[in-house]
Amino acid sequence: MSADGAVGRALELGDATVSYHWLAVGSLGVTAAAYLSVLFHVTDVVGGTTTLVALLVVTLLAGAATARRLRPLQAAALAAVLLAVGLVGYYLAVPSTYLVAFSLEKVVGDNIALLTGLSVLRMTEVGAWALGVAPAMVFAPWYLVLRRRYALAVGAAGTALGFFVLTGDLGQFATLVGTLGTAATLGFGTLARRGGTAAQVDTLAVVLVGMVVLSSTVSIVPGGAASPILPGGGASTPTVEDAFVTNDERMSIQGSIRLSPKVRFSVESDERNYWRVAAYDRYDGNGWIRTGDATDYRSRAGPPGPTRTVEQTVTVETERMGAMPAAWKPTRLVAGDRDNTRISSLGAYDPVGALRQGESYTVESRVLNVTDRQLRLAGTDYPEYVENRYLQLPGSSADRIRQRTNRITAAANATTPYEKAETVERWLETNKDYSQNVSRPDGNIAESFIFDMEAGYCTYYATAMVSMLRTQDVPARFVVGYTPGERVAEDEWVVRGLDSHAWVEIYVPEMGWVKFDPTPGGSRQQVENNRVEQARQNNVSDVDTDESAQSTWTPTTTETTTVADDPETTAAGNETTGPDTSSPGLEDRQPINPDEGLNGTDGFTTSDGTGPGGDSGDEGGGIPISAPSREQAVLGALVVVGLLAVARRTGLLDRARRAVWLRWQPRRDPETDVNRAFDRLERLLAGEYREREPGETRREYLAALETRYGLDDRAERVGTIYERVRYAGAVEDGLAEEAVALVDELVRDRRGLFGER
Numbered sequence: 155m156s157a158d159g160a161v162g163r164a165l166e167l168g169d170a171t172v173s174y175h176w177l178a179v180g181s182l183g184v185t186a187a188a189y190l191s192v193l194f195h196v197t198d199v200v201g202g203t204t205t206l207v208a209l210l211v212v213t214l215l216a217g218a219a220t221a222r223r224l225r226p227l228q229a230a231a232l233a234a235v236l237l238a239v240g241l242v243g244y245y246l247a248v249p250s251t252y253l254v255a256f257s258l259e260k261v262v263g264d265n266i267a268l269l270t271g272l273s274v275l276r277m278t279e280v281g282a283w284a285l286g287v288a289p290a291m292v293f294a295p296w297y298l299v300l301r302r303r304y305a306l307a308v309g310a311a312g313t314a315l316g317f318f319v320l321t322g323d324l325g326q327f328a329t330l331v332g333t334l335g336t337a338a339t340l341g342f343g344t345l346a347r348r349g350g351t352a353a354q355v356d357t358l359a360v361v362l363v364g365m366v367v368l369s370s371t372v373s374i375v376p377g378g379a380a381s382p383i384l385p386g387g388g389a390s391t392p393t394v395e396d397a398f399v400t401n402d403e404r405m406s407i408q409g410s411i412r413l414s415p416k417v418r419f420s421v422e423s424d425e426r427n428y429w430r431v432a433a434y435d436r437y438d439g440n441g442w443i444r445t446g447d448a449t450d451y452r453s454r455a456g457p458p459g460p461t462r463t464v465e466q467t468v469t470v471e472t473e474r475m476g477a478m479p480a481a482w483k484p485t486r487l488v489a490g491d492r493d494n495t496r497i498s499s500l501g502a503y504d505p506v507g508a509l510r511q512g513e514s515y516t517v518e519s520r521v522l523n524v525t526d527r528q529l530r531l532a533g534t535d536y537p538e539y540v541e542n543r544y545l546q547l548p549g550s551s552a553d554r555i556r557q558r559t560n561r562i563t564a565a566a567n568a569t570t571p572y573e574k575a576e577t578v579e580r581w582l583e584t585n586k587d588y589s590q591n592v593s594r595p596d597g598n599i600a601e602s603f604i605f606d607m608e609a610g611y612c613t614y615y616a617t618a619m620v621s622m623l624r625t626q627d628v629p630a631r632f633v634v635g636y637t638p639g640e641r642v643a644e645d646e647w648v649v650r651g652l653d654s655h656a657w658v659e660i661y662v663p664e665m666g667w668v669k670f671d672p673t674p675g676g677s678r679q680q681v682e683n684n685r686v687e688q689a690r691q692n693n694v695s696d697v698d699t700d701e702s703a704q705s706t707w708t709p710t711t712t713e714t715t716t717v718a719d720d721p722e723t724t725a726a727g728n729e730t731t732g733p734d735t736s737s738p739g740l741e742d743r744q745p746i747n748p749d750e751g752l753n754g755t756d757g758f759t760t761s762d763g764t765g766p767g768g769d770s771g772d773e774g775g776g777i778p779i780s781a782p783s784r785e786q787a788v789l790g791a792l793v794v795v796g797l798l799a800v801a802r803r804t805g806l807l808d809r810a811r812r813a814v815w816l817r818w819q820p821r822r823d824p825e826t827d828v829n830r831a832f833d834r835l836e837r838l839l840a841g842e843y844r845e846r847e848p849g850e851t852r853r854e855y856l857a858a859l860e861t862r863y864g865l866d867d868r869a870e871r872v873g874t875i876y877e878r879v880r881y882a883g884a885v886e887d888g889l890a891e892e893a894v895a896l897v898d899e900l901v902r903d904r905r906g907l908f909g910e911r
Contacts, residue, residue, distance in 0.1 A: 174346035175302065181338035182299045185311045186292060188332030192323045193284045193291075196274060199438045200281035202549035206288060213289045214296060221300035233294040240286025244279060273323050275436060275443045276403055304343025308336045405434060405634070406441040407613050409594035413682060414651030415689035416696040418475060421639070421647045423466035427521075428669060429479035429649060431635040433500040433659065437621065439548045439598040442632045446499030453486045454497070456520025457666025459528075464521045469514040471648075471699055478503040479636055479649070481519040482659075482667065490515030500631070524665055529572045532662045536629055540661050544629035547621060551601040556625035558604060563626065571628040575660050575670055578622045582615050582672040590681070612656040612673040619658045619672045629661040633669070640686075648699055652682045812837075817901055824890035825879055831893040832876040835869060838900055852876065868896045 190210070197206045220229065277283055291314045298307035315332045318324040324332070421429065434442035464481050465488065478495070484503050487495055494506040503517065547555070559578065563569075568577040589609035595602035600621035603614045616632055623630040634656045639649035659667040689697045816834055821827055836846060836855075843863055846855040856873045859865045875893045878884040 174342045178304055178339050178342035178346055179299050181335045181342055182295055182307055182311055183335070185308075185315060185332045185335030185339065186295060188328045188335065189291065189311070189315045189318050189324065190288070191328055192274070192318045193288050195323075195438070196280050196284040198548050198550050199275065199436065200546055205285060209285060209288055210292055213292045217293050217296040218300060221297055224297070226298075226301070226303065226306075229294070229297045233290050233297075236293060237287065237290035240288070240290060241283075242286075244283040244286040272321060273404060273443065274318075274321050275323065275438060276445050278445050280445075299339070302343070302346070304339055304346075308339050311339075312336050403444045404441060405443075405632075407594065407599050407617065410591045411611065412590070413685045415686050415694060417471045417648055417650050417699055418636070418653075419471050419479065419649050420469050420642075420699060421466050421479075421649060422469075422645055423481070423647070424464050424645065426638040426641065426647065427464065427466070427481040428638065428655070428657065428671075429468075429636040430482045430502065430633060431477045431479050432498065432502050432633070434632045434634075435500065435543050436546060437548070437600070437617070437632070439551065439600075441599075442617070444498065444500055445543070448496045448498050448504060451487060451492045451495040451497060451503075454483075454501070456483055456485050457522055459662070459665035460523050461520040462523040464519045465516065466519065467514055467516045470509045470511050472696070473511050474508040476505065476508045478505055478509070478515060478517070480517040481521055482669070483521070484517045484519045486518040488516040488518050490517075522666055522668065529662055529665065529668060530570060532570075532572065532665060534571060534627070535663045536661060537663075540629045544631055544661060545624050545627060547624050548598060551598040551621075552625060555601060555604060555621055559622040559625050562622075571623075571626070571660065572662065572668075574626050574628055575619075575623060575630075575658075578619050579658075579670050579672040582619055583674050586610060586615065586674075588674045588678055588681070612678070615672040616656040616658050619670065623658075623660060631659050631667075633657050633659050642699075650686070650697075652685055817898075819894055819897075821894075824885045824887050827890040828876055828879045828893050831890075831897045832872060834897045835872050835900065838897070838904065839869065842904060866900065868900055872896050 193206060194203050197203045220232075224232065274280055274283065295307045295311040295314075298304075298310060311332075315324070315329070315336070319329055432444065434444045436443040436445050466481060467489070468479060480503060483501060487503065491505075496504045496506060498504055509515075562581050563574050563577050566573075566577040566580075568574045586603070586607070587609035588611065590611045592607065592610050592614070595607065599614065600618045603610055603618045604622070607614070620630040620632050634654070636649050636653045637655045639647040639653045641647050655671075655673070657669055657671040657673070659669055662668050686697065816837060819827070819830055819834065832852070836852075839855075839859060840846070843859055846852070850858075852873065856865060856870060860870065872893050875889050879889060
């Protein structure tokens with residue numbers, strides 16, 4: 155090889171090395187984006203991502219500026235300092251009430267808990283934590299990859315990725331994409347150090363994309379759960395209880411659910427009530443999270459307002475039960491295993507393990523005993539801890555929900571928090587239908603239910619109501635448990651799985667938490683009564699206890715206690731012997747006119763212009779096609795990249811490109827068009843006969859082919875036109891049109907799919 159050739163080859167390798175380096179940088183960026191998506195989600199949940207974005211931009215600039223100035227040990231020390239400062243800032247942001255138990259042992263325990271599946275969203279000041287750890291998580295891998303320390307950069311980024319995998323906050327698809335990024339960083343980094351060919355790059359791309367696609371579409375365990383990324387599979391429809399009545403710290407909102415008519419427990423009580431299981435304070439757009447830690451059992455004070463005592467004895471009627479339902483607010487475990495009872499951070503009793511069939515416990519609850527007038531006149535002097543904990547909403551949806559709720563409350567002239575709660579509750583009952591057969595939306599659940607969905611069940615109603623009230627600065631939380639159930643005696647109720655329910659509690663200053671139930675009681679009760687009767691006719695086991703099977707109890711008088719007497723526990727209307735899902739005082743509330751005071755798209759209609767029932771009168775249709783989810787779109791893009799790499803590696807891409815070039819000629823000016831037409835003709839003849847030899851003119855080439863093979867007259871005519879344009883200067887649109895048309899005809903007559911014989 156000559157000296158010039160060697161220099162040229164070296165320059166080409168140098169350019170390729172630079173390209174591979176930046177491909178490695180980009181691949182590491184994919185990994186960082188995967189785990190940073192958790193921090194973006196976290197900061198959005200607690201209010202907004204603006205501060206995080208600014209912090210990351212500053213960190214990236216600082217990393218780029220110091221990459222050539224700091225030695226690796228100095229950079230490692232700087233990253234450690236950034237992490238330490240961030241964690242100190244987080245602990246300084248934790249409210250003093252939570253710092254009472256602060257100790258080195260607790261810090262270590264909390265971090266171990268994170269690594270064993272404790273979501274970071276359960277942390278009290280998770281927003282401060284996210285901002286604290288973000289700089290260190292970005293600076294270290296960014297600095298290292300710019301220094302071409304690819305393995306160390308992957309180690310730093312992989313550690314952050316693995317951390318969020320262990321906490322359970324990084325989804326399956328994001329984990330796969332992040333892993334793809336780490337593998338690609340190592341691959342391109344190796345090529346940048348040692349050099350490589352385009353074929354090797356194609357092979358690397360095919361392998362990496364194959365890893366992601368295979369992992370996203372195939373279950374590793376035979377018979378295991380289907381992938382959550384691609385549609386068409388999955389487990390069976392969950393029961394109502396599977397969907398939301400659990401003691402877990404996190405509750406994900408499901409799509410369609412089914413009803414279980416089997417008895418779960420029976421209650422002996424002085425009065426009927428909603429049997430509360432758990433509450434949740436943090437909403438992340440997809441479900442609910444309970445922040446804080448559970449504590450050992452102890453007796454507690456009741457609500458701050460006037461109360462009365464309600465004692466209830468609960469007997470487990472199912473094989474096992476992992477909850478301790480009770481009227482709010484439970485203050486003392488009168489009978490039961492106190493050593494194996496804990497109190498959640500939001501005040502519910504939880505068993506350690508599960509209660510077995512036949513076990514019972516007795517709880518004393520302090521129930522609010524206030525009038526409707528007292529609640530309406532309550533002010534807005536909320537305790538600081540209540541405002542900090544129960545007004546949170548994802549920043550990406552808060553403004554839109556706030557604007558809609560402002561219109562709703564303004565139309566009803568609702569000014570006080572209690573009036574706003576009544577108004578929102580009434581609007582949801584009036585404008586949304588009850589249905590357990592729904593498709594879970596991909597985006598924010600509350601936003602989708604308020605603006606797009608026509609129907610849903612209690613989880614959707616309660617989530618929407620809490621979100622709407624929080625935009626009005628009304629502290630609210632999401633609650634799950636059971637409705638009263640079937641009354642079988644003066645002081646006894648039988649509660650079935652289908653009585654599991656979700657509702658809302660709002661905080662009233664100097665009173666405490668007050669229950670609201672926005673789910674239409676009549677529709678739900680009818681569905682559940684029908685399900686019980688159907689199960690009885692089909693002889694389904696465990697649908698009744700001895701008491702419910704033999705019960706002939708009926709109320710001796712019409713019970714019409716309203717919220718004015720007891721907003722926390724009573725229901726208006728006649729008592730029934732079936733499952734009771736009514737909400738206190740609803741019969742005295744007039745429904746909101748969906749169109750009152752509002753016009754056009756600002757009215758209380760669904761997003762497609764239909765009314766509450768969703769019937770627009772349009773019988774057109776066609777096959778409904780839903781937009782792909784973000785994960786499906788990314789997966790599709792990766793598949794395209796993989797297919798392109800395969801096509802290039804096998805030469806298929808080049809053949810396809812040549813076929814397009816041969817078959818399609820864009821029009822410009824006559825001279826350019828004629829030259830391009832002759833080039834196409836020459837490519838066609840080279841494939842059909844032979845290529846033009848070096849030094850052989852175009853005229854000589856055509857003449858030789860004519861002598862040996864008997865050339866097509868159309869090819870000779872294109873040659874004549876080419877000579878007239880090239881040498882005689884005859885630039886005419888007609889000649890160009892003729893030359894292009896003749897070559898098009900020859901291509902159609904003689905070429906295969908990809909221009910090869």
